Amino acid sequence: MGGRLFLVLFLCLQKILCTLAYATANESPQSHDIGLMITKEVENTLFPYIAPNGSPRPFIPQLAPSPLVPFLTNTAPKLSGKCGLNFSAVSGLMRTTAVDCFTSFAPLLANVICCPQLHATVTILLGQSSMQTGMLALDSTHAKYCLSDVQQILESQGANYELRRICSIHSSNLTEGLCPVSDVNGVESAIDSSKLLASCSKVDQVNECCSKVCQNAILDAAGKVAMRDGGLPIMESTNMAAKASKVDDCRRVVLRWLSSRLDVTSATQLLRRVSNCNVNGACPLLFPETANVAKECGTKIKNHTTCCNAMDNYVAHLQKQSFITNLQAMDCGAKLALQLQSENVSTDIYRLCGINLKDFSLQVGSQGTGCLLPSLPSDATLDQTTGISFTCDLNDNIAAPWPSYLRSPTTSCNRSISYPELPAATSAQIGGNEQYAKLHLLTAALLFLLYI
Structure with missing residues (x-):
């Protein structure tokens, strides 16, 4: 029986008592209701109860109590005052990211939802700000201040306070790195802007990971930017690792440029759909000794x-x-x-x-x-009454594939x-x-x- 379970995460009592709610959305006459409650938070990490294997049995749901406090208590972030990025241009995006990376659930949603959204937010923030500054990267000093401000703003809206560690994002991610070009004019003089926009303005979320229309266009543009001013003599380079690092850093710069040429919503879709290919491309689990x-x-x-x-x-x-x-x-x-x-x-x-x-x-x-x-990009959602929720796809007992020897x-x-x-x-x-x-x-x- 195929089904779809929407997982409702219910947080209350100032982030200490949590209740997760479940309800099935199934076109079949039958459905399974599965309950879950979290009683405490330990080191900002959720430790679920692991039950013996077996098919779930339906049981009668109980109504959970109403929250005693709002789910998100906005507090004034402590900003450095030394970051010139245009945060107001991405205020709505920041709120979405705060929900996607909400407190204790950020580590659990990190690989699929939280971290892809956080990296997209930082990229778009730099891209949108370049419309005023003309720069697509920060120097190392301002990068530290700005990344700290991003964390402070998100944390003030309910996000986990260790996002930089959880998502392995560093201040160097806001600089140009090894890329020889960091300004808008330099990028536009090196690439075919119209070709890149045509390939990436609307990314096919279903076929992009196989066709790689946008990804190849981005990589091609990154290679051209990397060769700007003799920055990367590709045919003569003997250090393949250095070459790959330089192209990857230029890829970040190109993504910021793309984000400056699209509205925030379109830029978010572009970045999430492209990064989603990497998300689904590898198993994120750590396997113990077998x-x-x-x-x-x-x-x-x-x-x-x-x-x-x-x-x-x-x-x-x-x-x-x-x-x-x-x-x-x-x-x-x-x-x-x-x-x-x-x-x-x-x-x-x-x-x-x-x-x-x-x-x-x-x-x-x-x-x-x-x-x-879901294998397609998704976000968590917030309702002040029902709490944090995200889509949870379930099929009953679909056997894990055992490949040929x-x-x-x-x-x-x-x-x-x-x-x-x-x-x-x-x-x-x-x-x-x-x-x-x-x-x-x-x-x-x-x-x-x-x-x-």
Whole structure:
């Protein structure tokens, strides 16, 4: 049964008591309601309850209490007074980013939602400010002040106070780095502006990761900027690492230029859709040592129960890390399978032990059900009554793929490969039915389930 679960994150009592609410949006007559409650915050990180594996059973929801305080208490940020960037031009974008990176949930949404949005915000901020300054980069001193101000503004609106660490963003990300050009005129004299805008003004969120129309145009422009003033003699360079770093830094500058030529909304879509290819392109999970699973499940399995217990214990470690997308889950499943196959595990233990795609994501609720985020770019949303929410795509028991022995898994760009059915919400978004998703998100806010 395919389904879509909209996860409603309910924070109250000044960020100490939290209640996460769930409701299903399913066209099928049947639905599953899964409850979750967080009782305390420990070191600004959410530690979910990990339940034994098994299919969730529906139960009767309970209504959660109303919040005693607003979800976001805006406080005056302590700004340096030494950053000249135009923050007012991206005020709405900053609010969206604060919600996407909200307090304890930022580490859990970091890879898919929070960090891509934060990096896009900084890029657009520099791009929009260049319309007044003519500069697409800051010097190292002002970069430190401006990044600190970005953190202060976001934190004052409810964002996590450790965003720079969580998203690995540094003041050097606001400079030109190794790129020889940092001003608007210099970039425009080096690139074909009309060609770049034609390729990237409207990025196909479904096909861009395979066609790479915009990505290739950006890379081509970055290469031209890198060669400006003899900055990168590509054909003669012997230091490939230095060449790659210089082109990458120029790529940042080109993205800022693009952001200055688009409105904030269009620039956000461009950056999120392009970065989304990297998000879905690799499994973000850290895999512990697999020796125990290989020992119990390797060669000819002697005891299925012992093998599956070892596998369940291993997967439980993965389930404590973060929310991932459905495409990431497929990549994580294939990556782990190849590792096990290299250690003489030839049996499809995913099928044997009932390992599903959602088992690779963070588990939520007393019944331990995984939440797969959509593979297309998405944001968390804030409602002062219902709290923070985001789309959670669920399909019931879609088996994790076990690739052919020691053969690298194929990518989603290979149209000849038949993949398991992905969550219905993703299909709806591919069809452009975003209002349909938002309608159910508001409906989901009417039900609250407590978990212990």
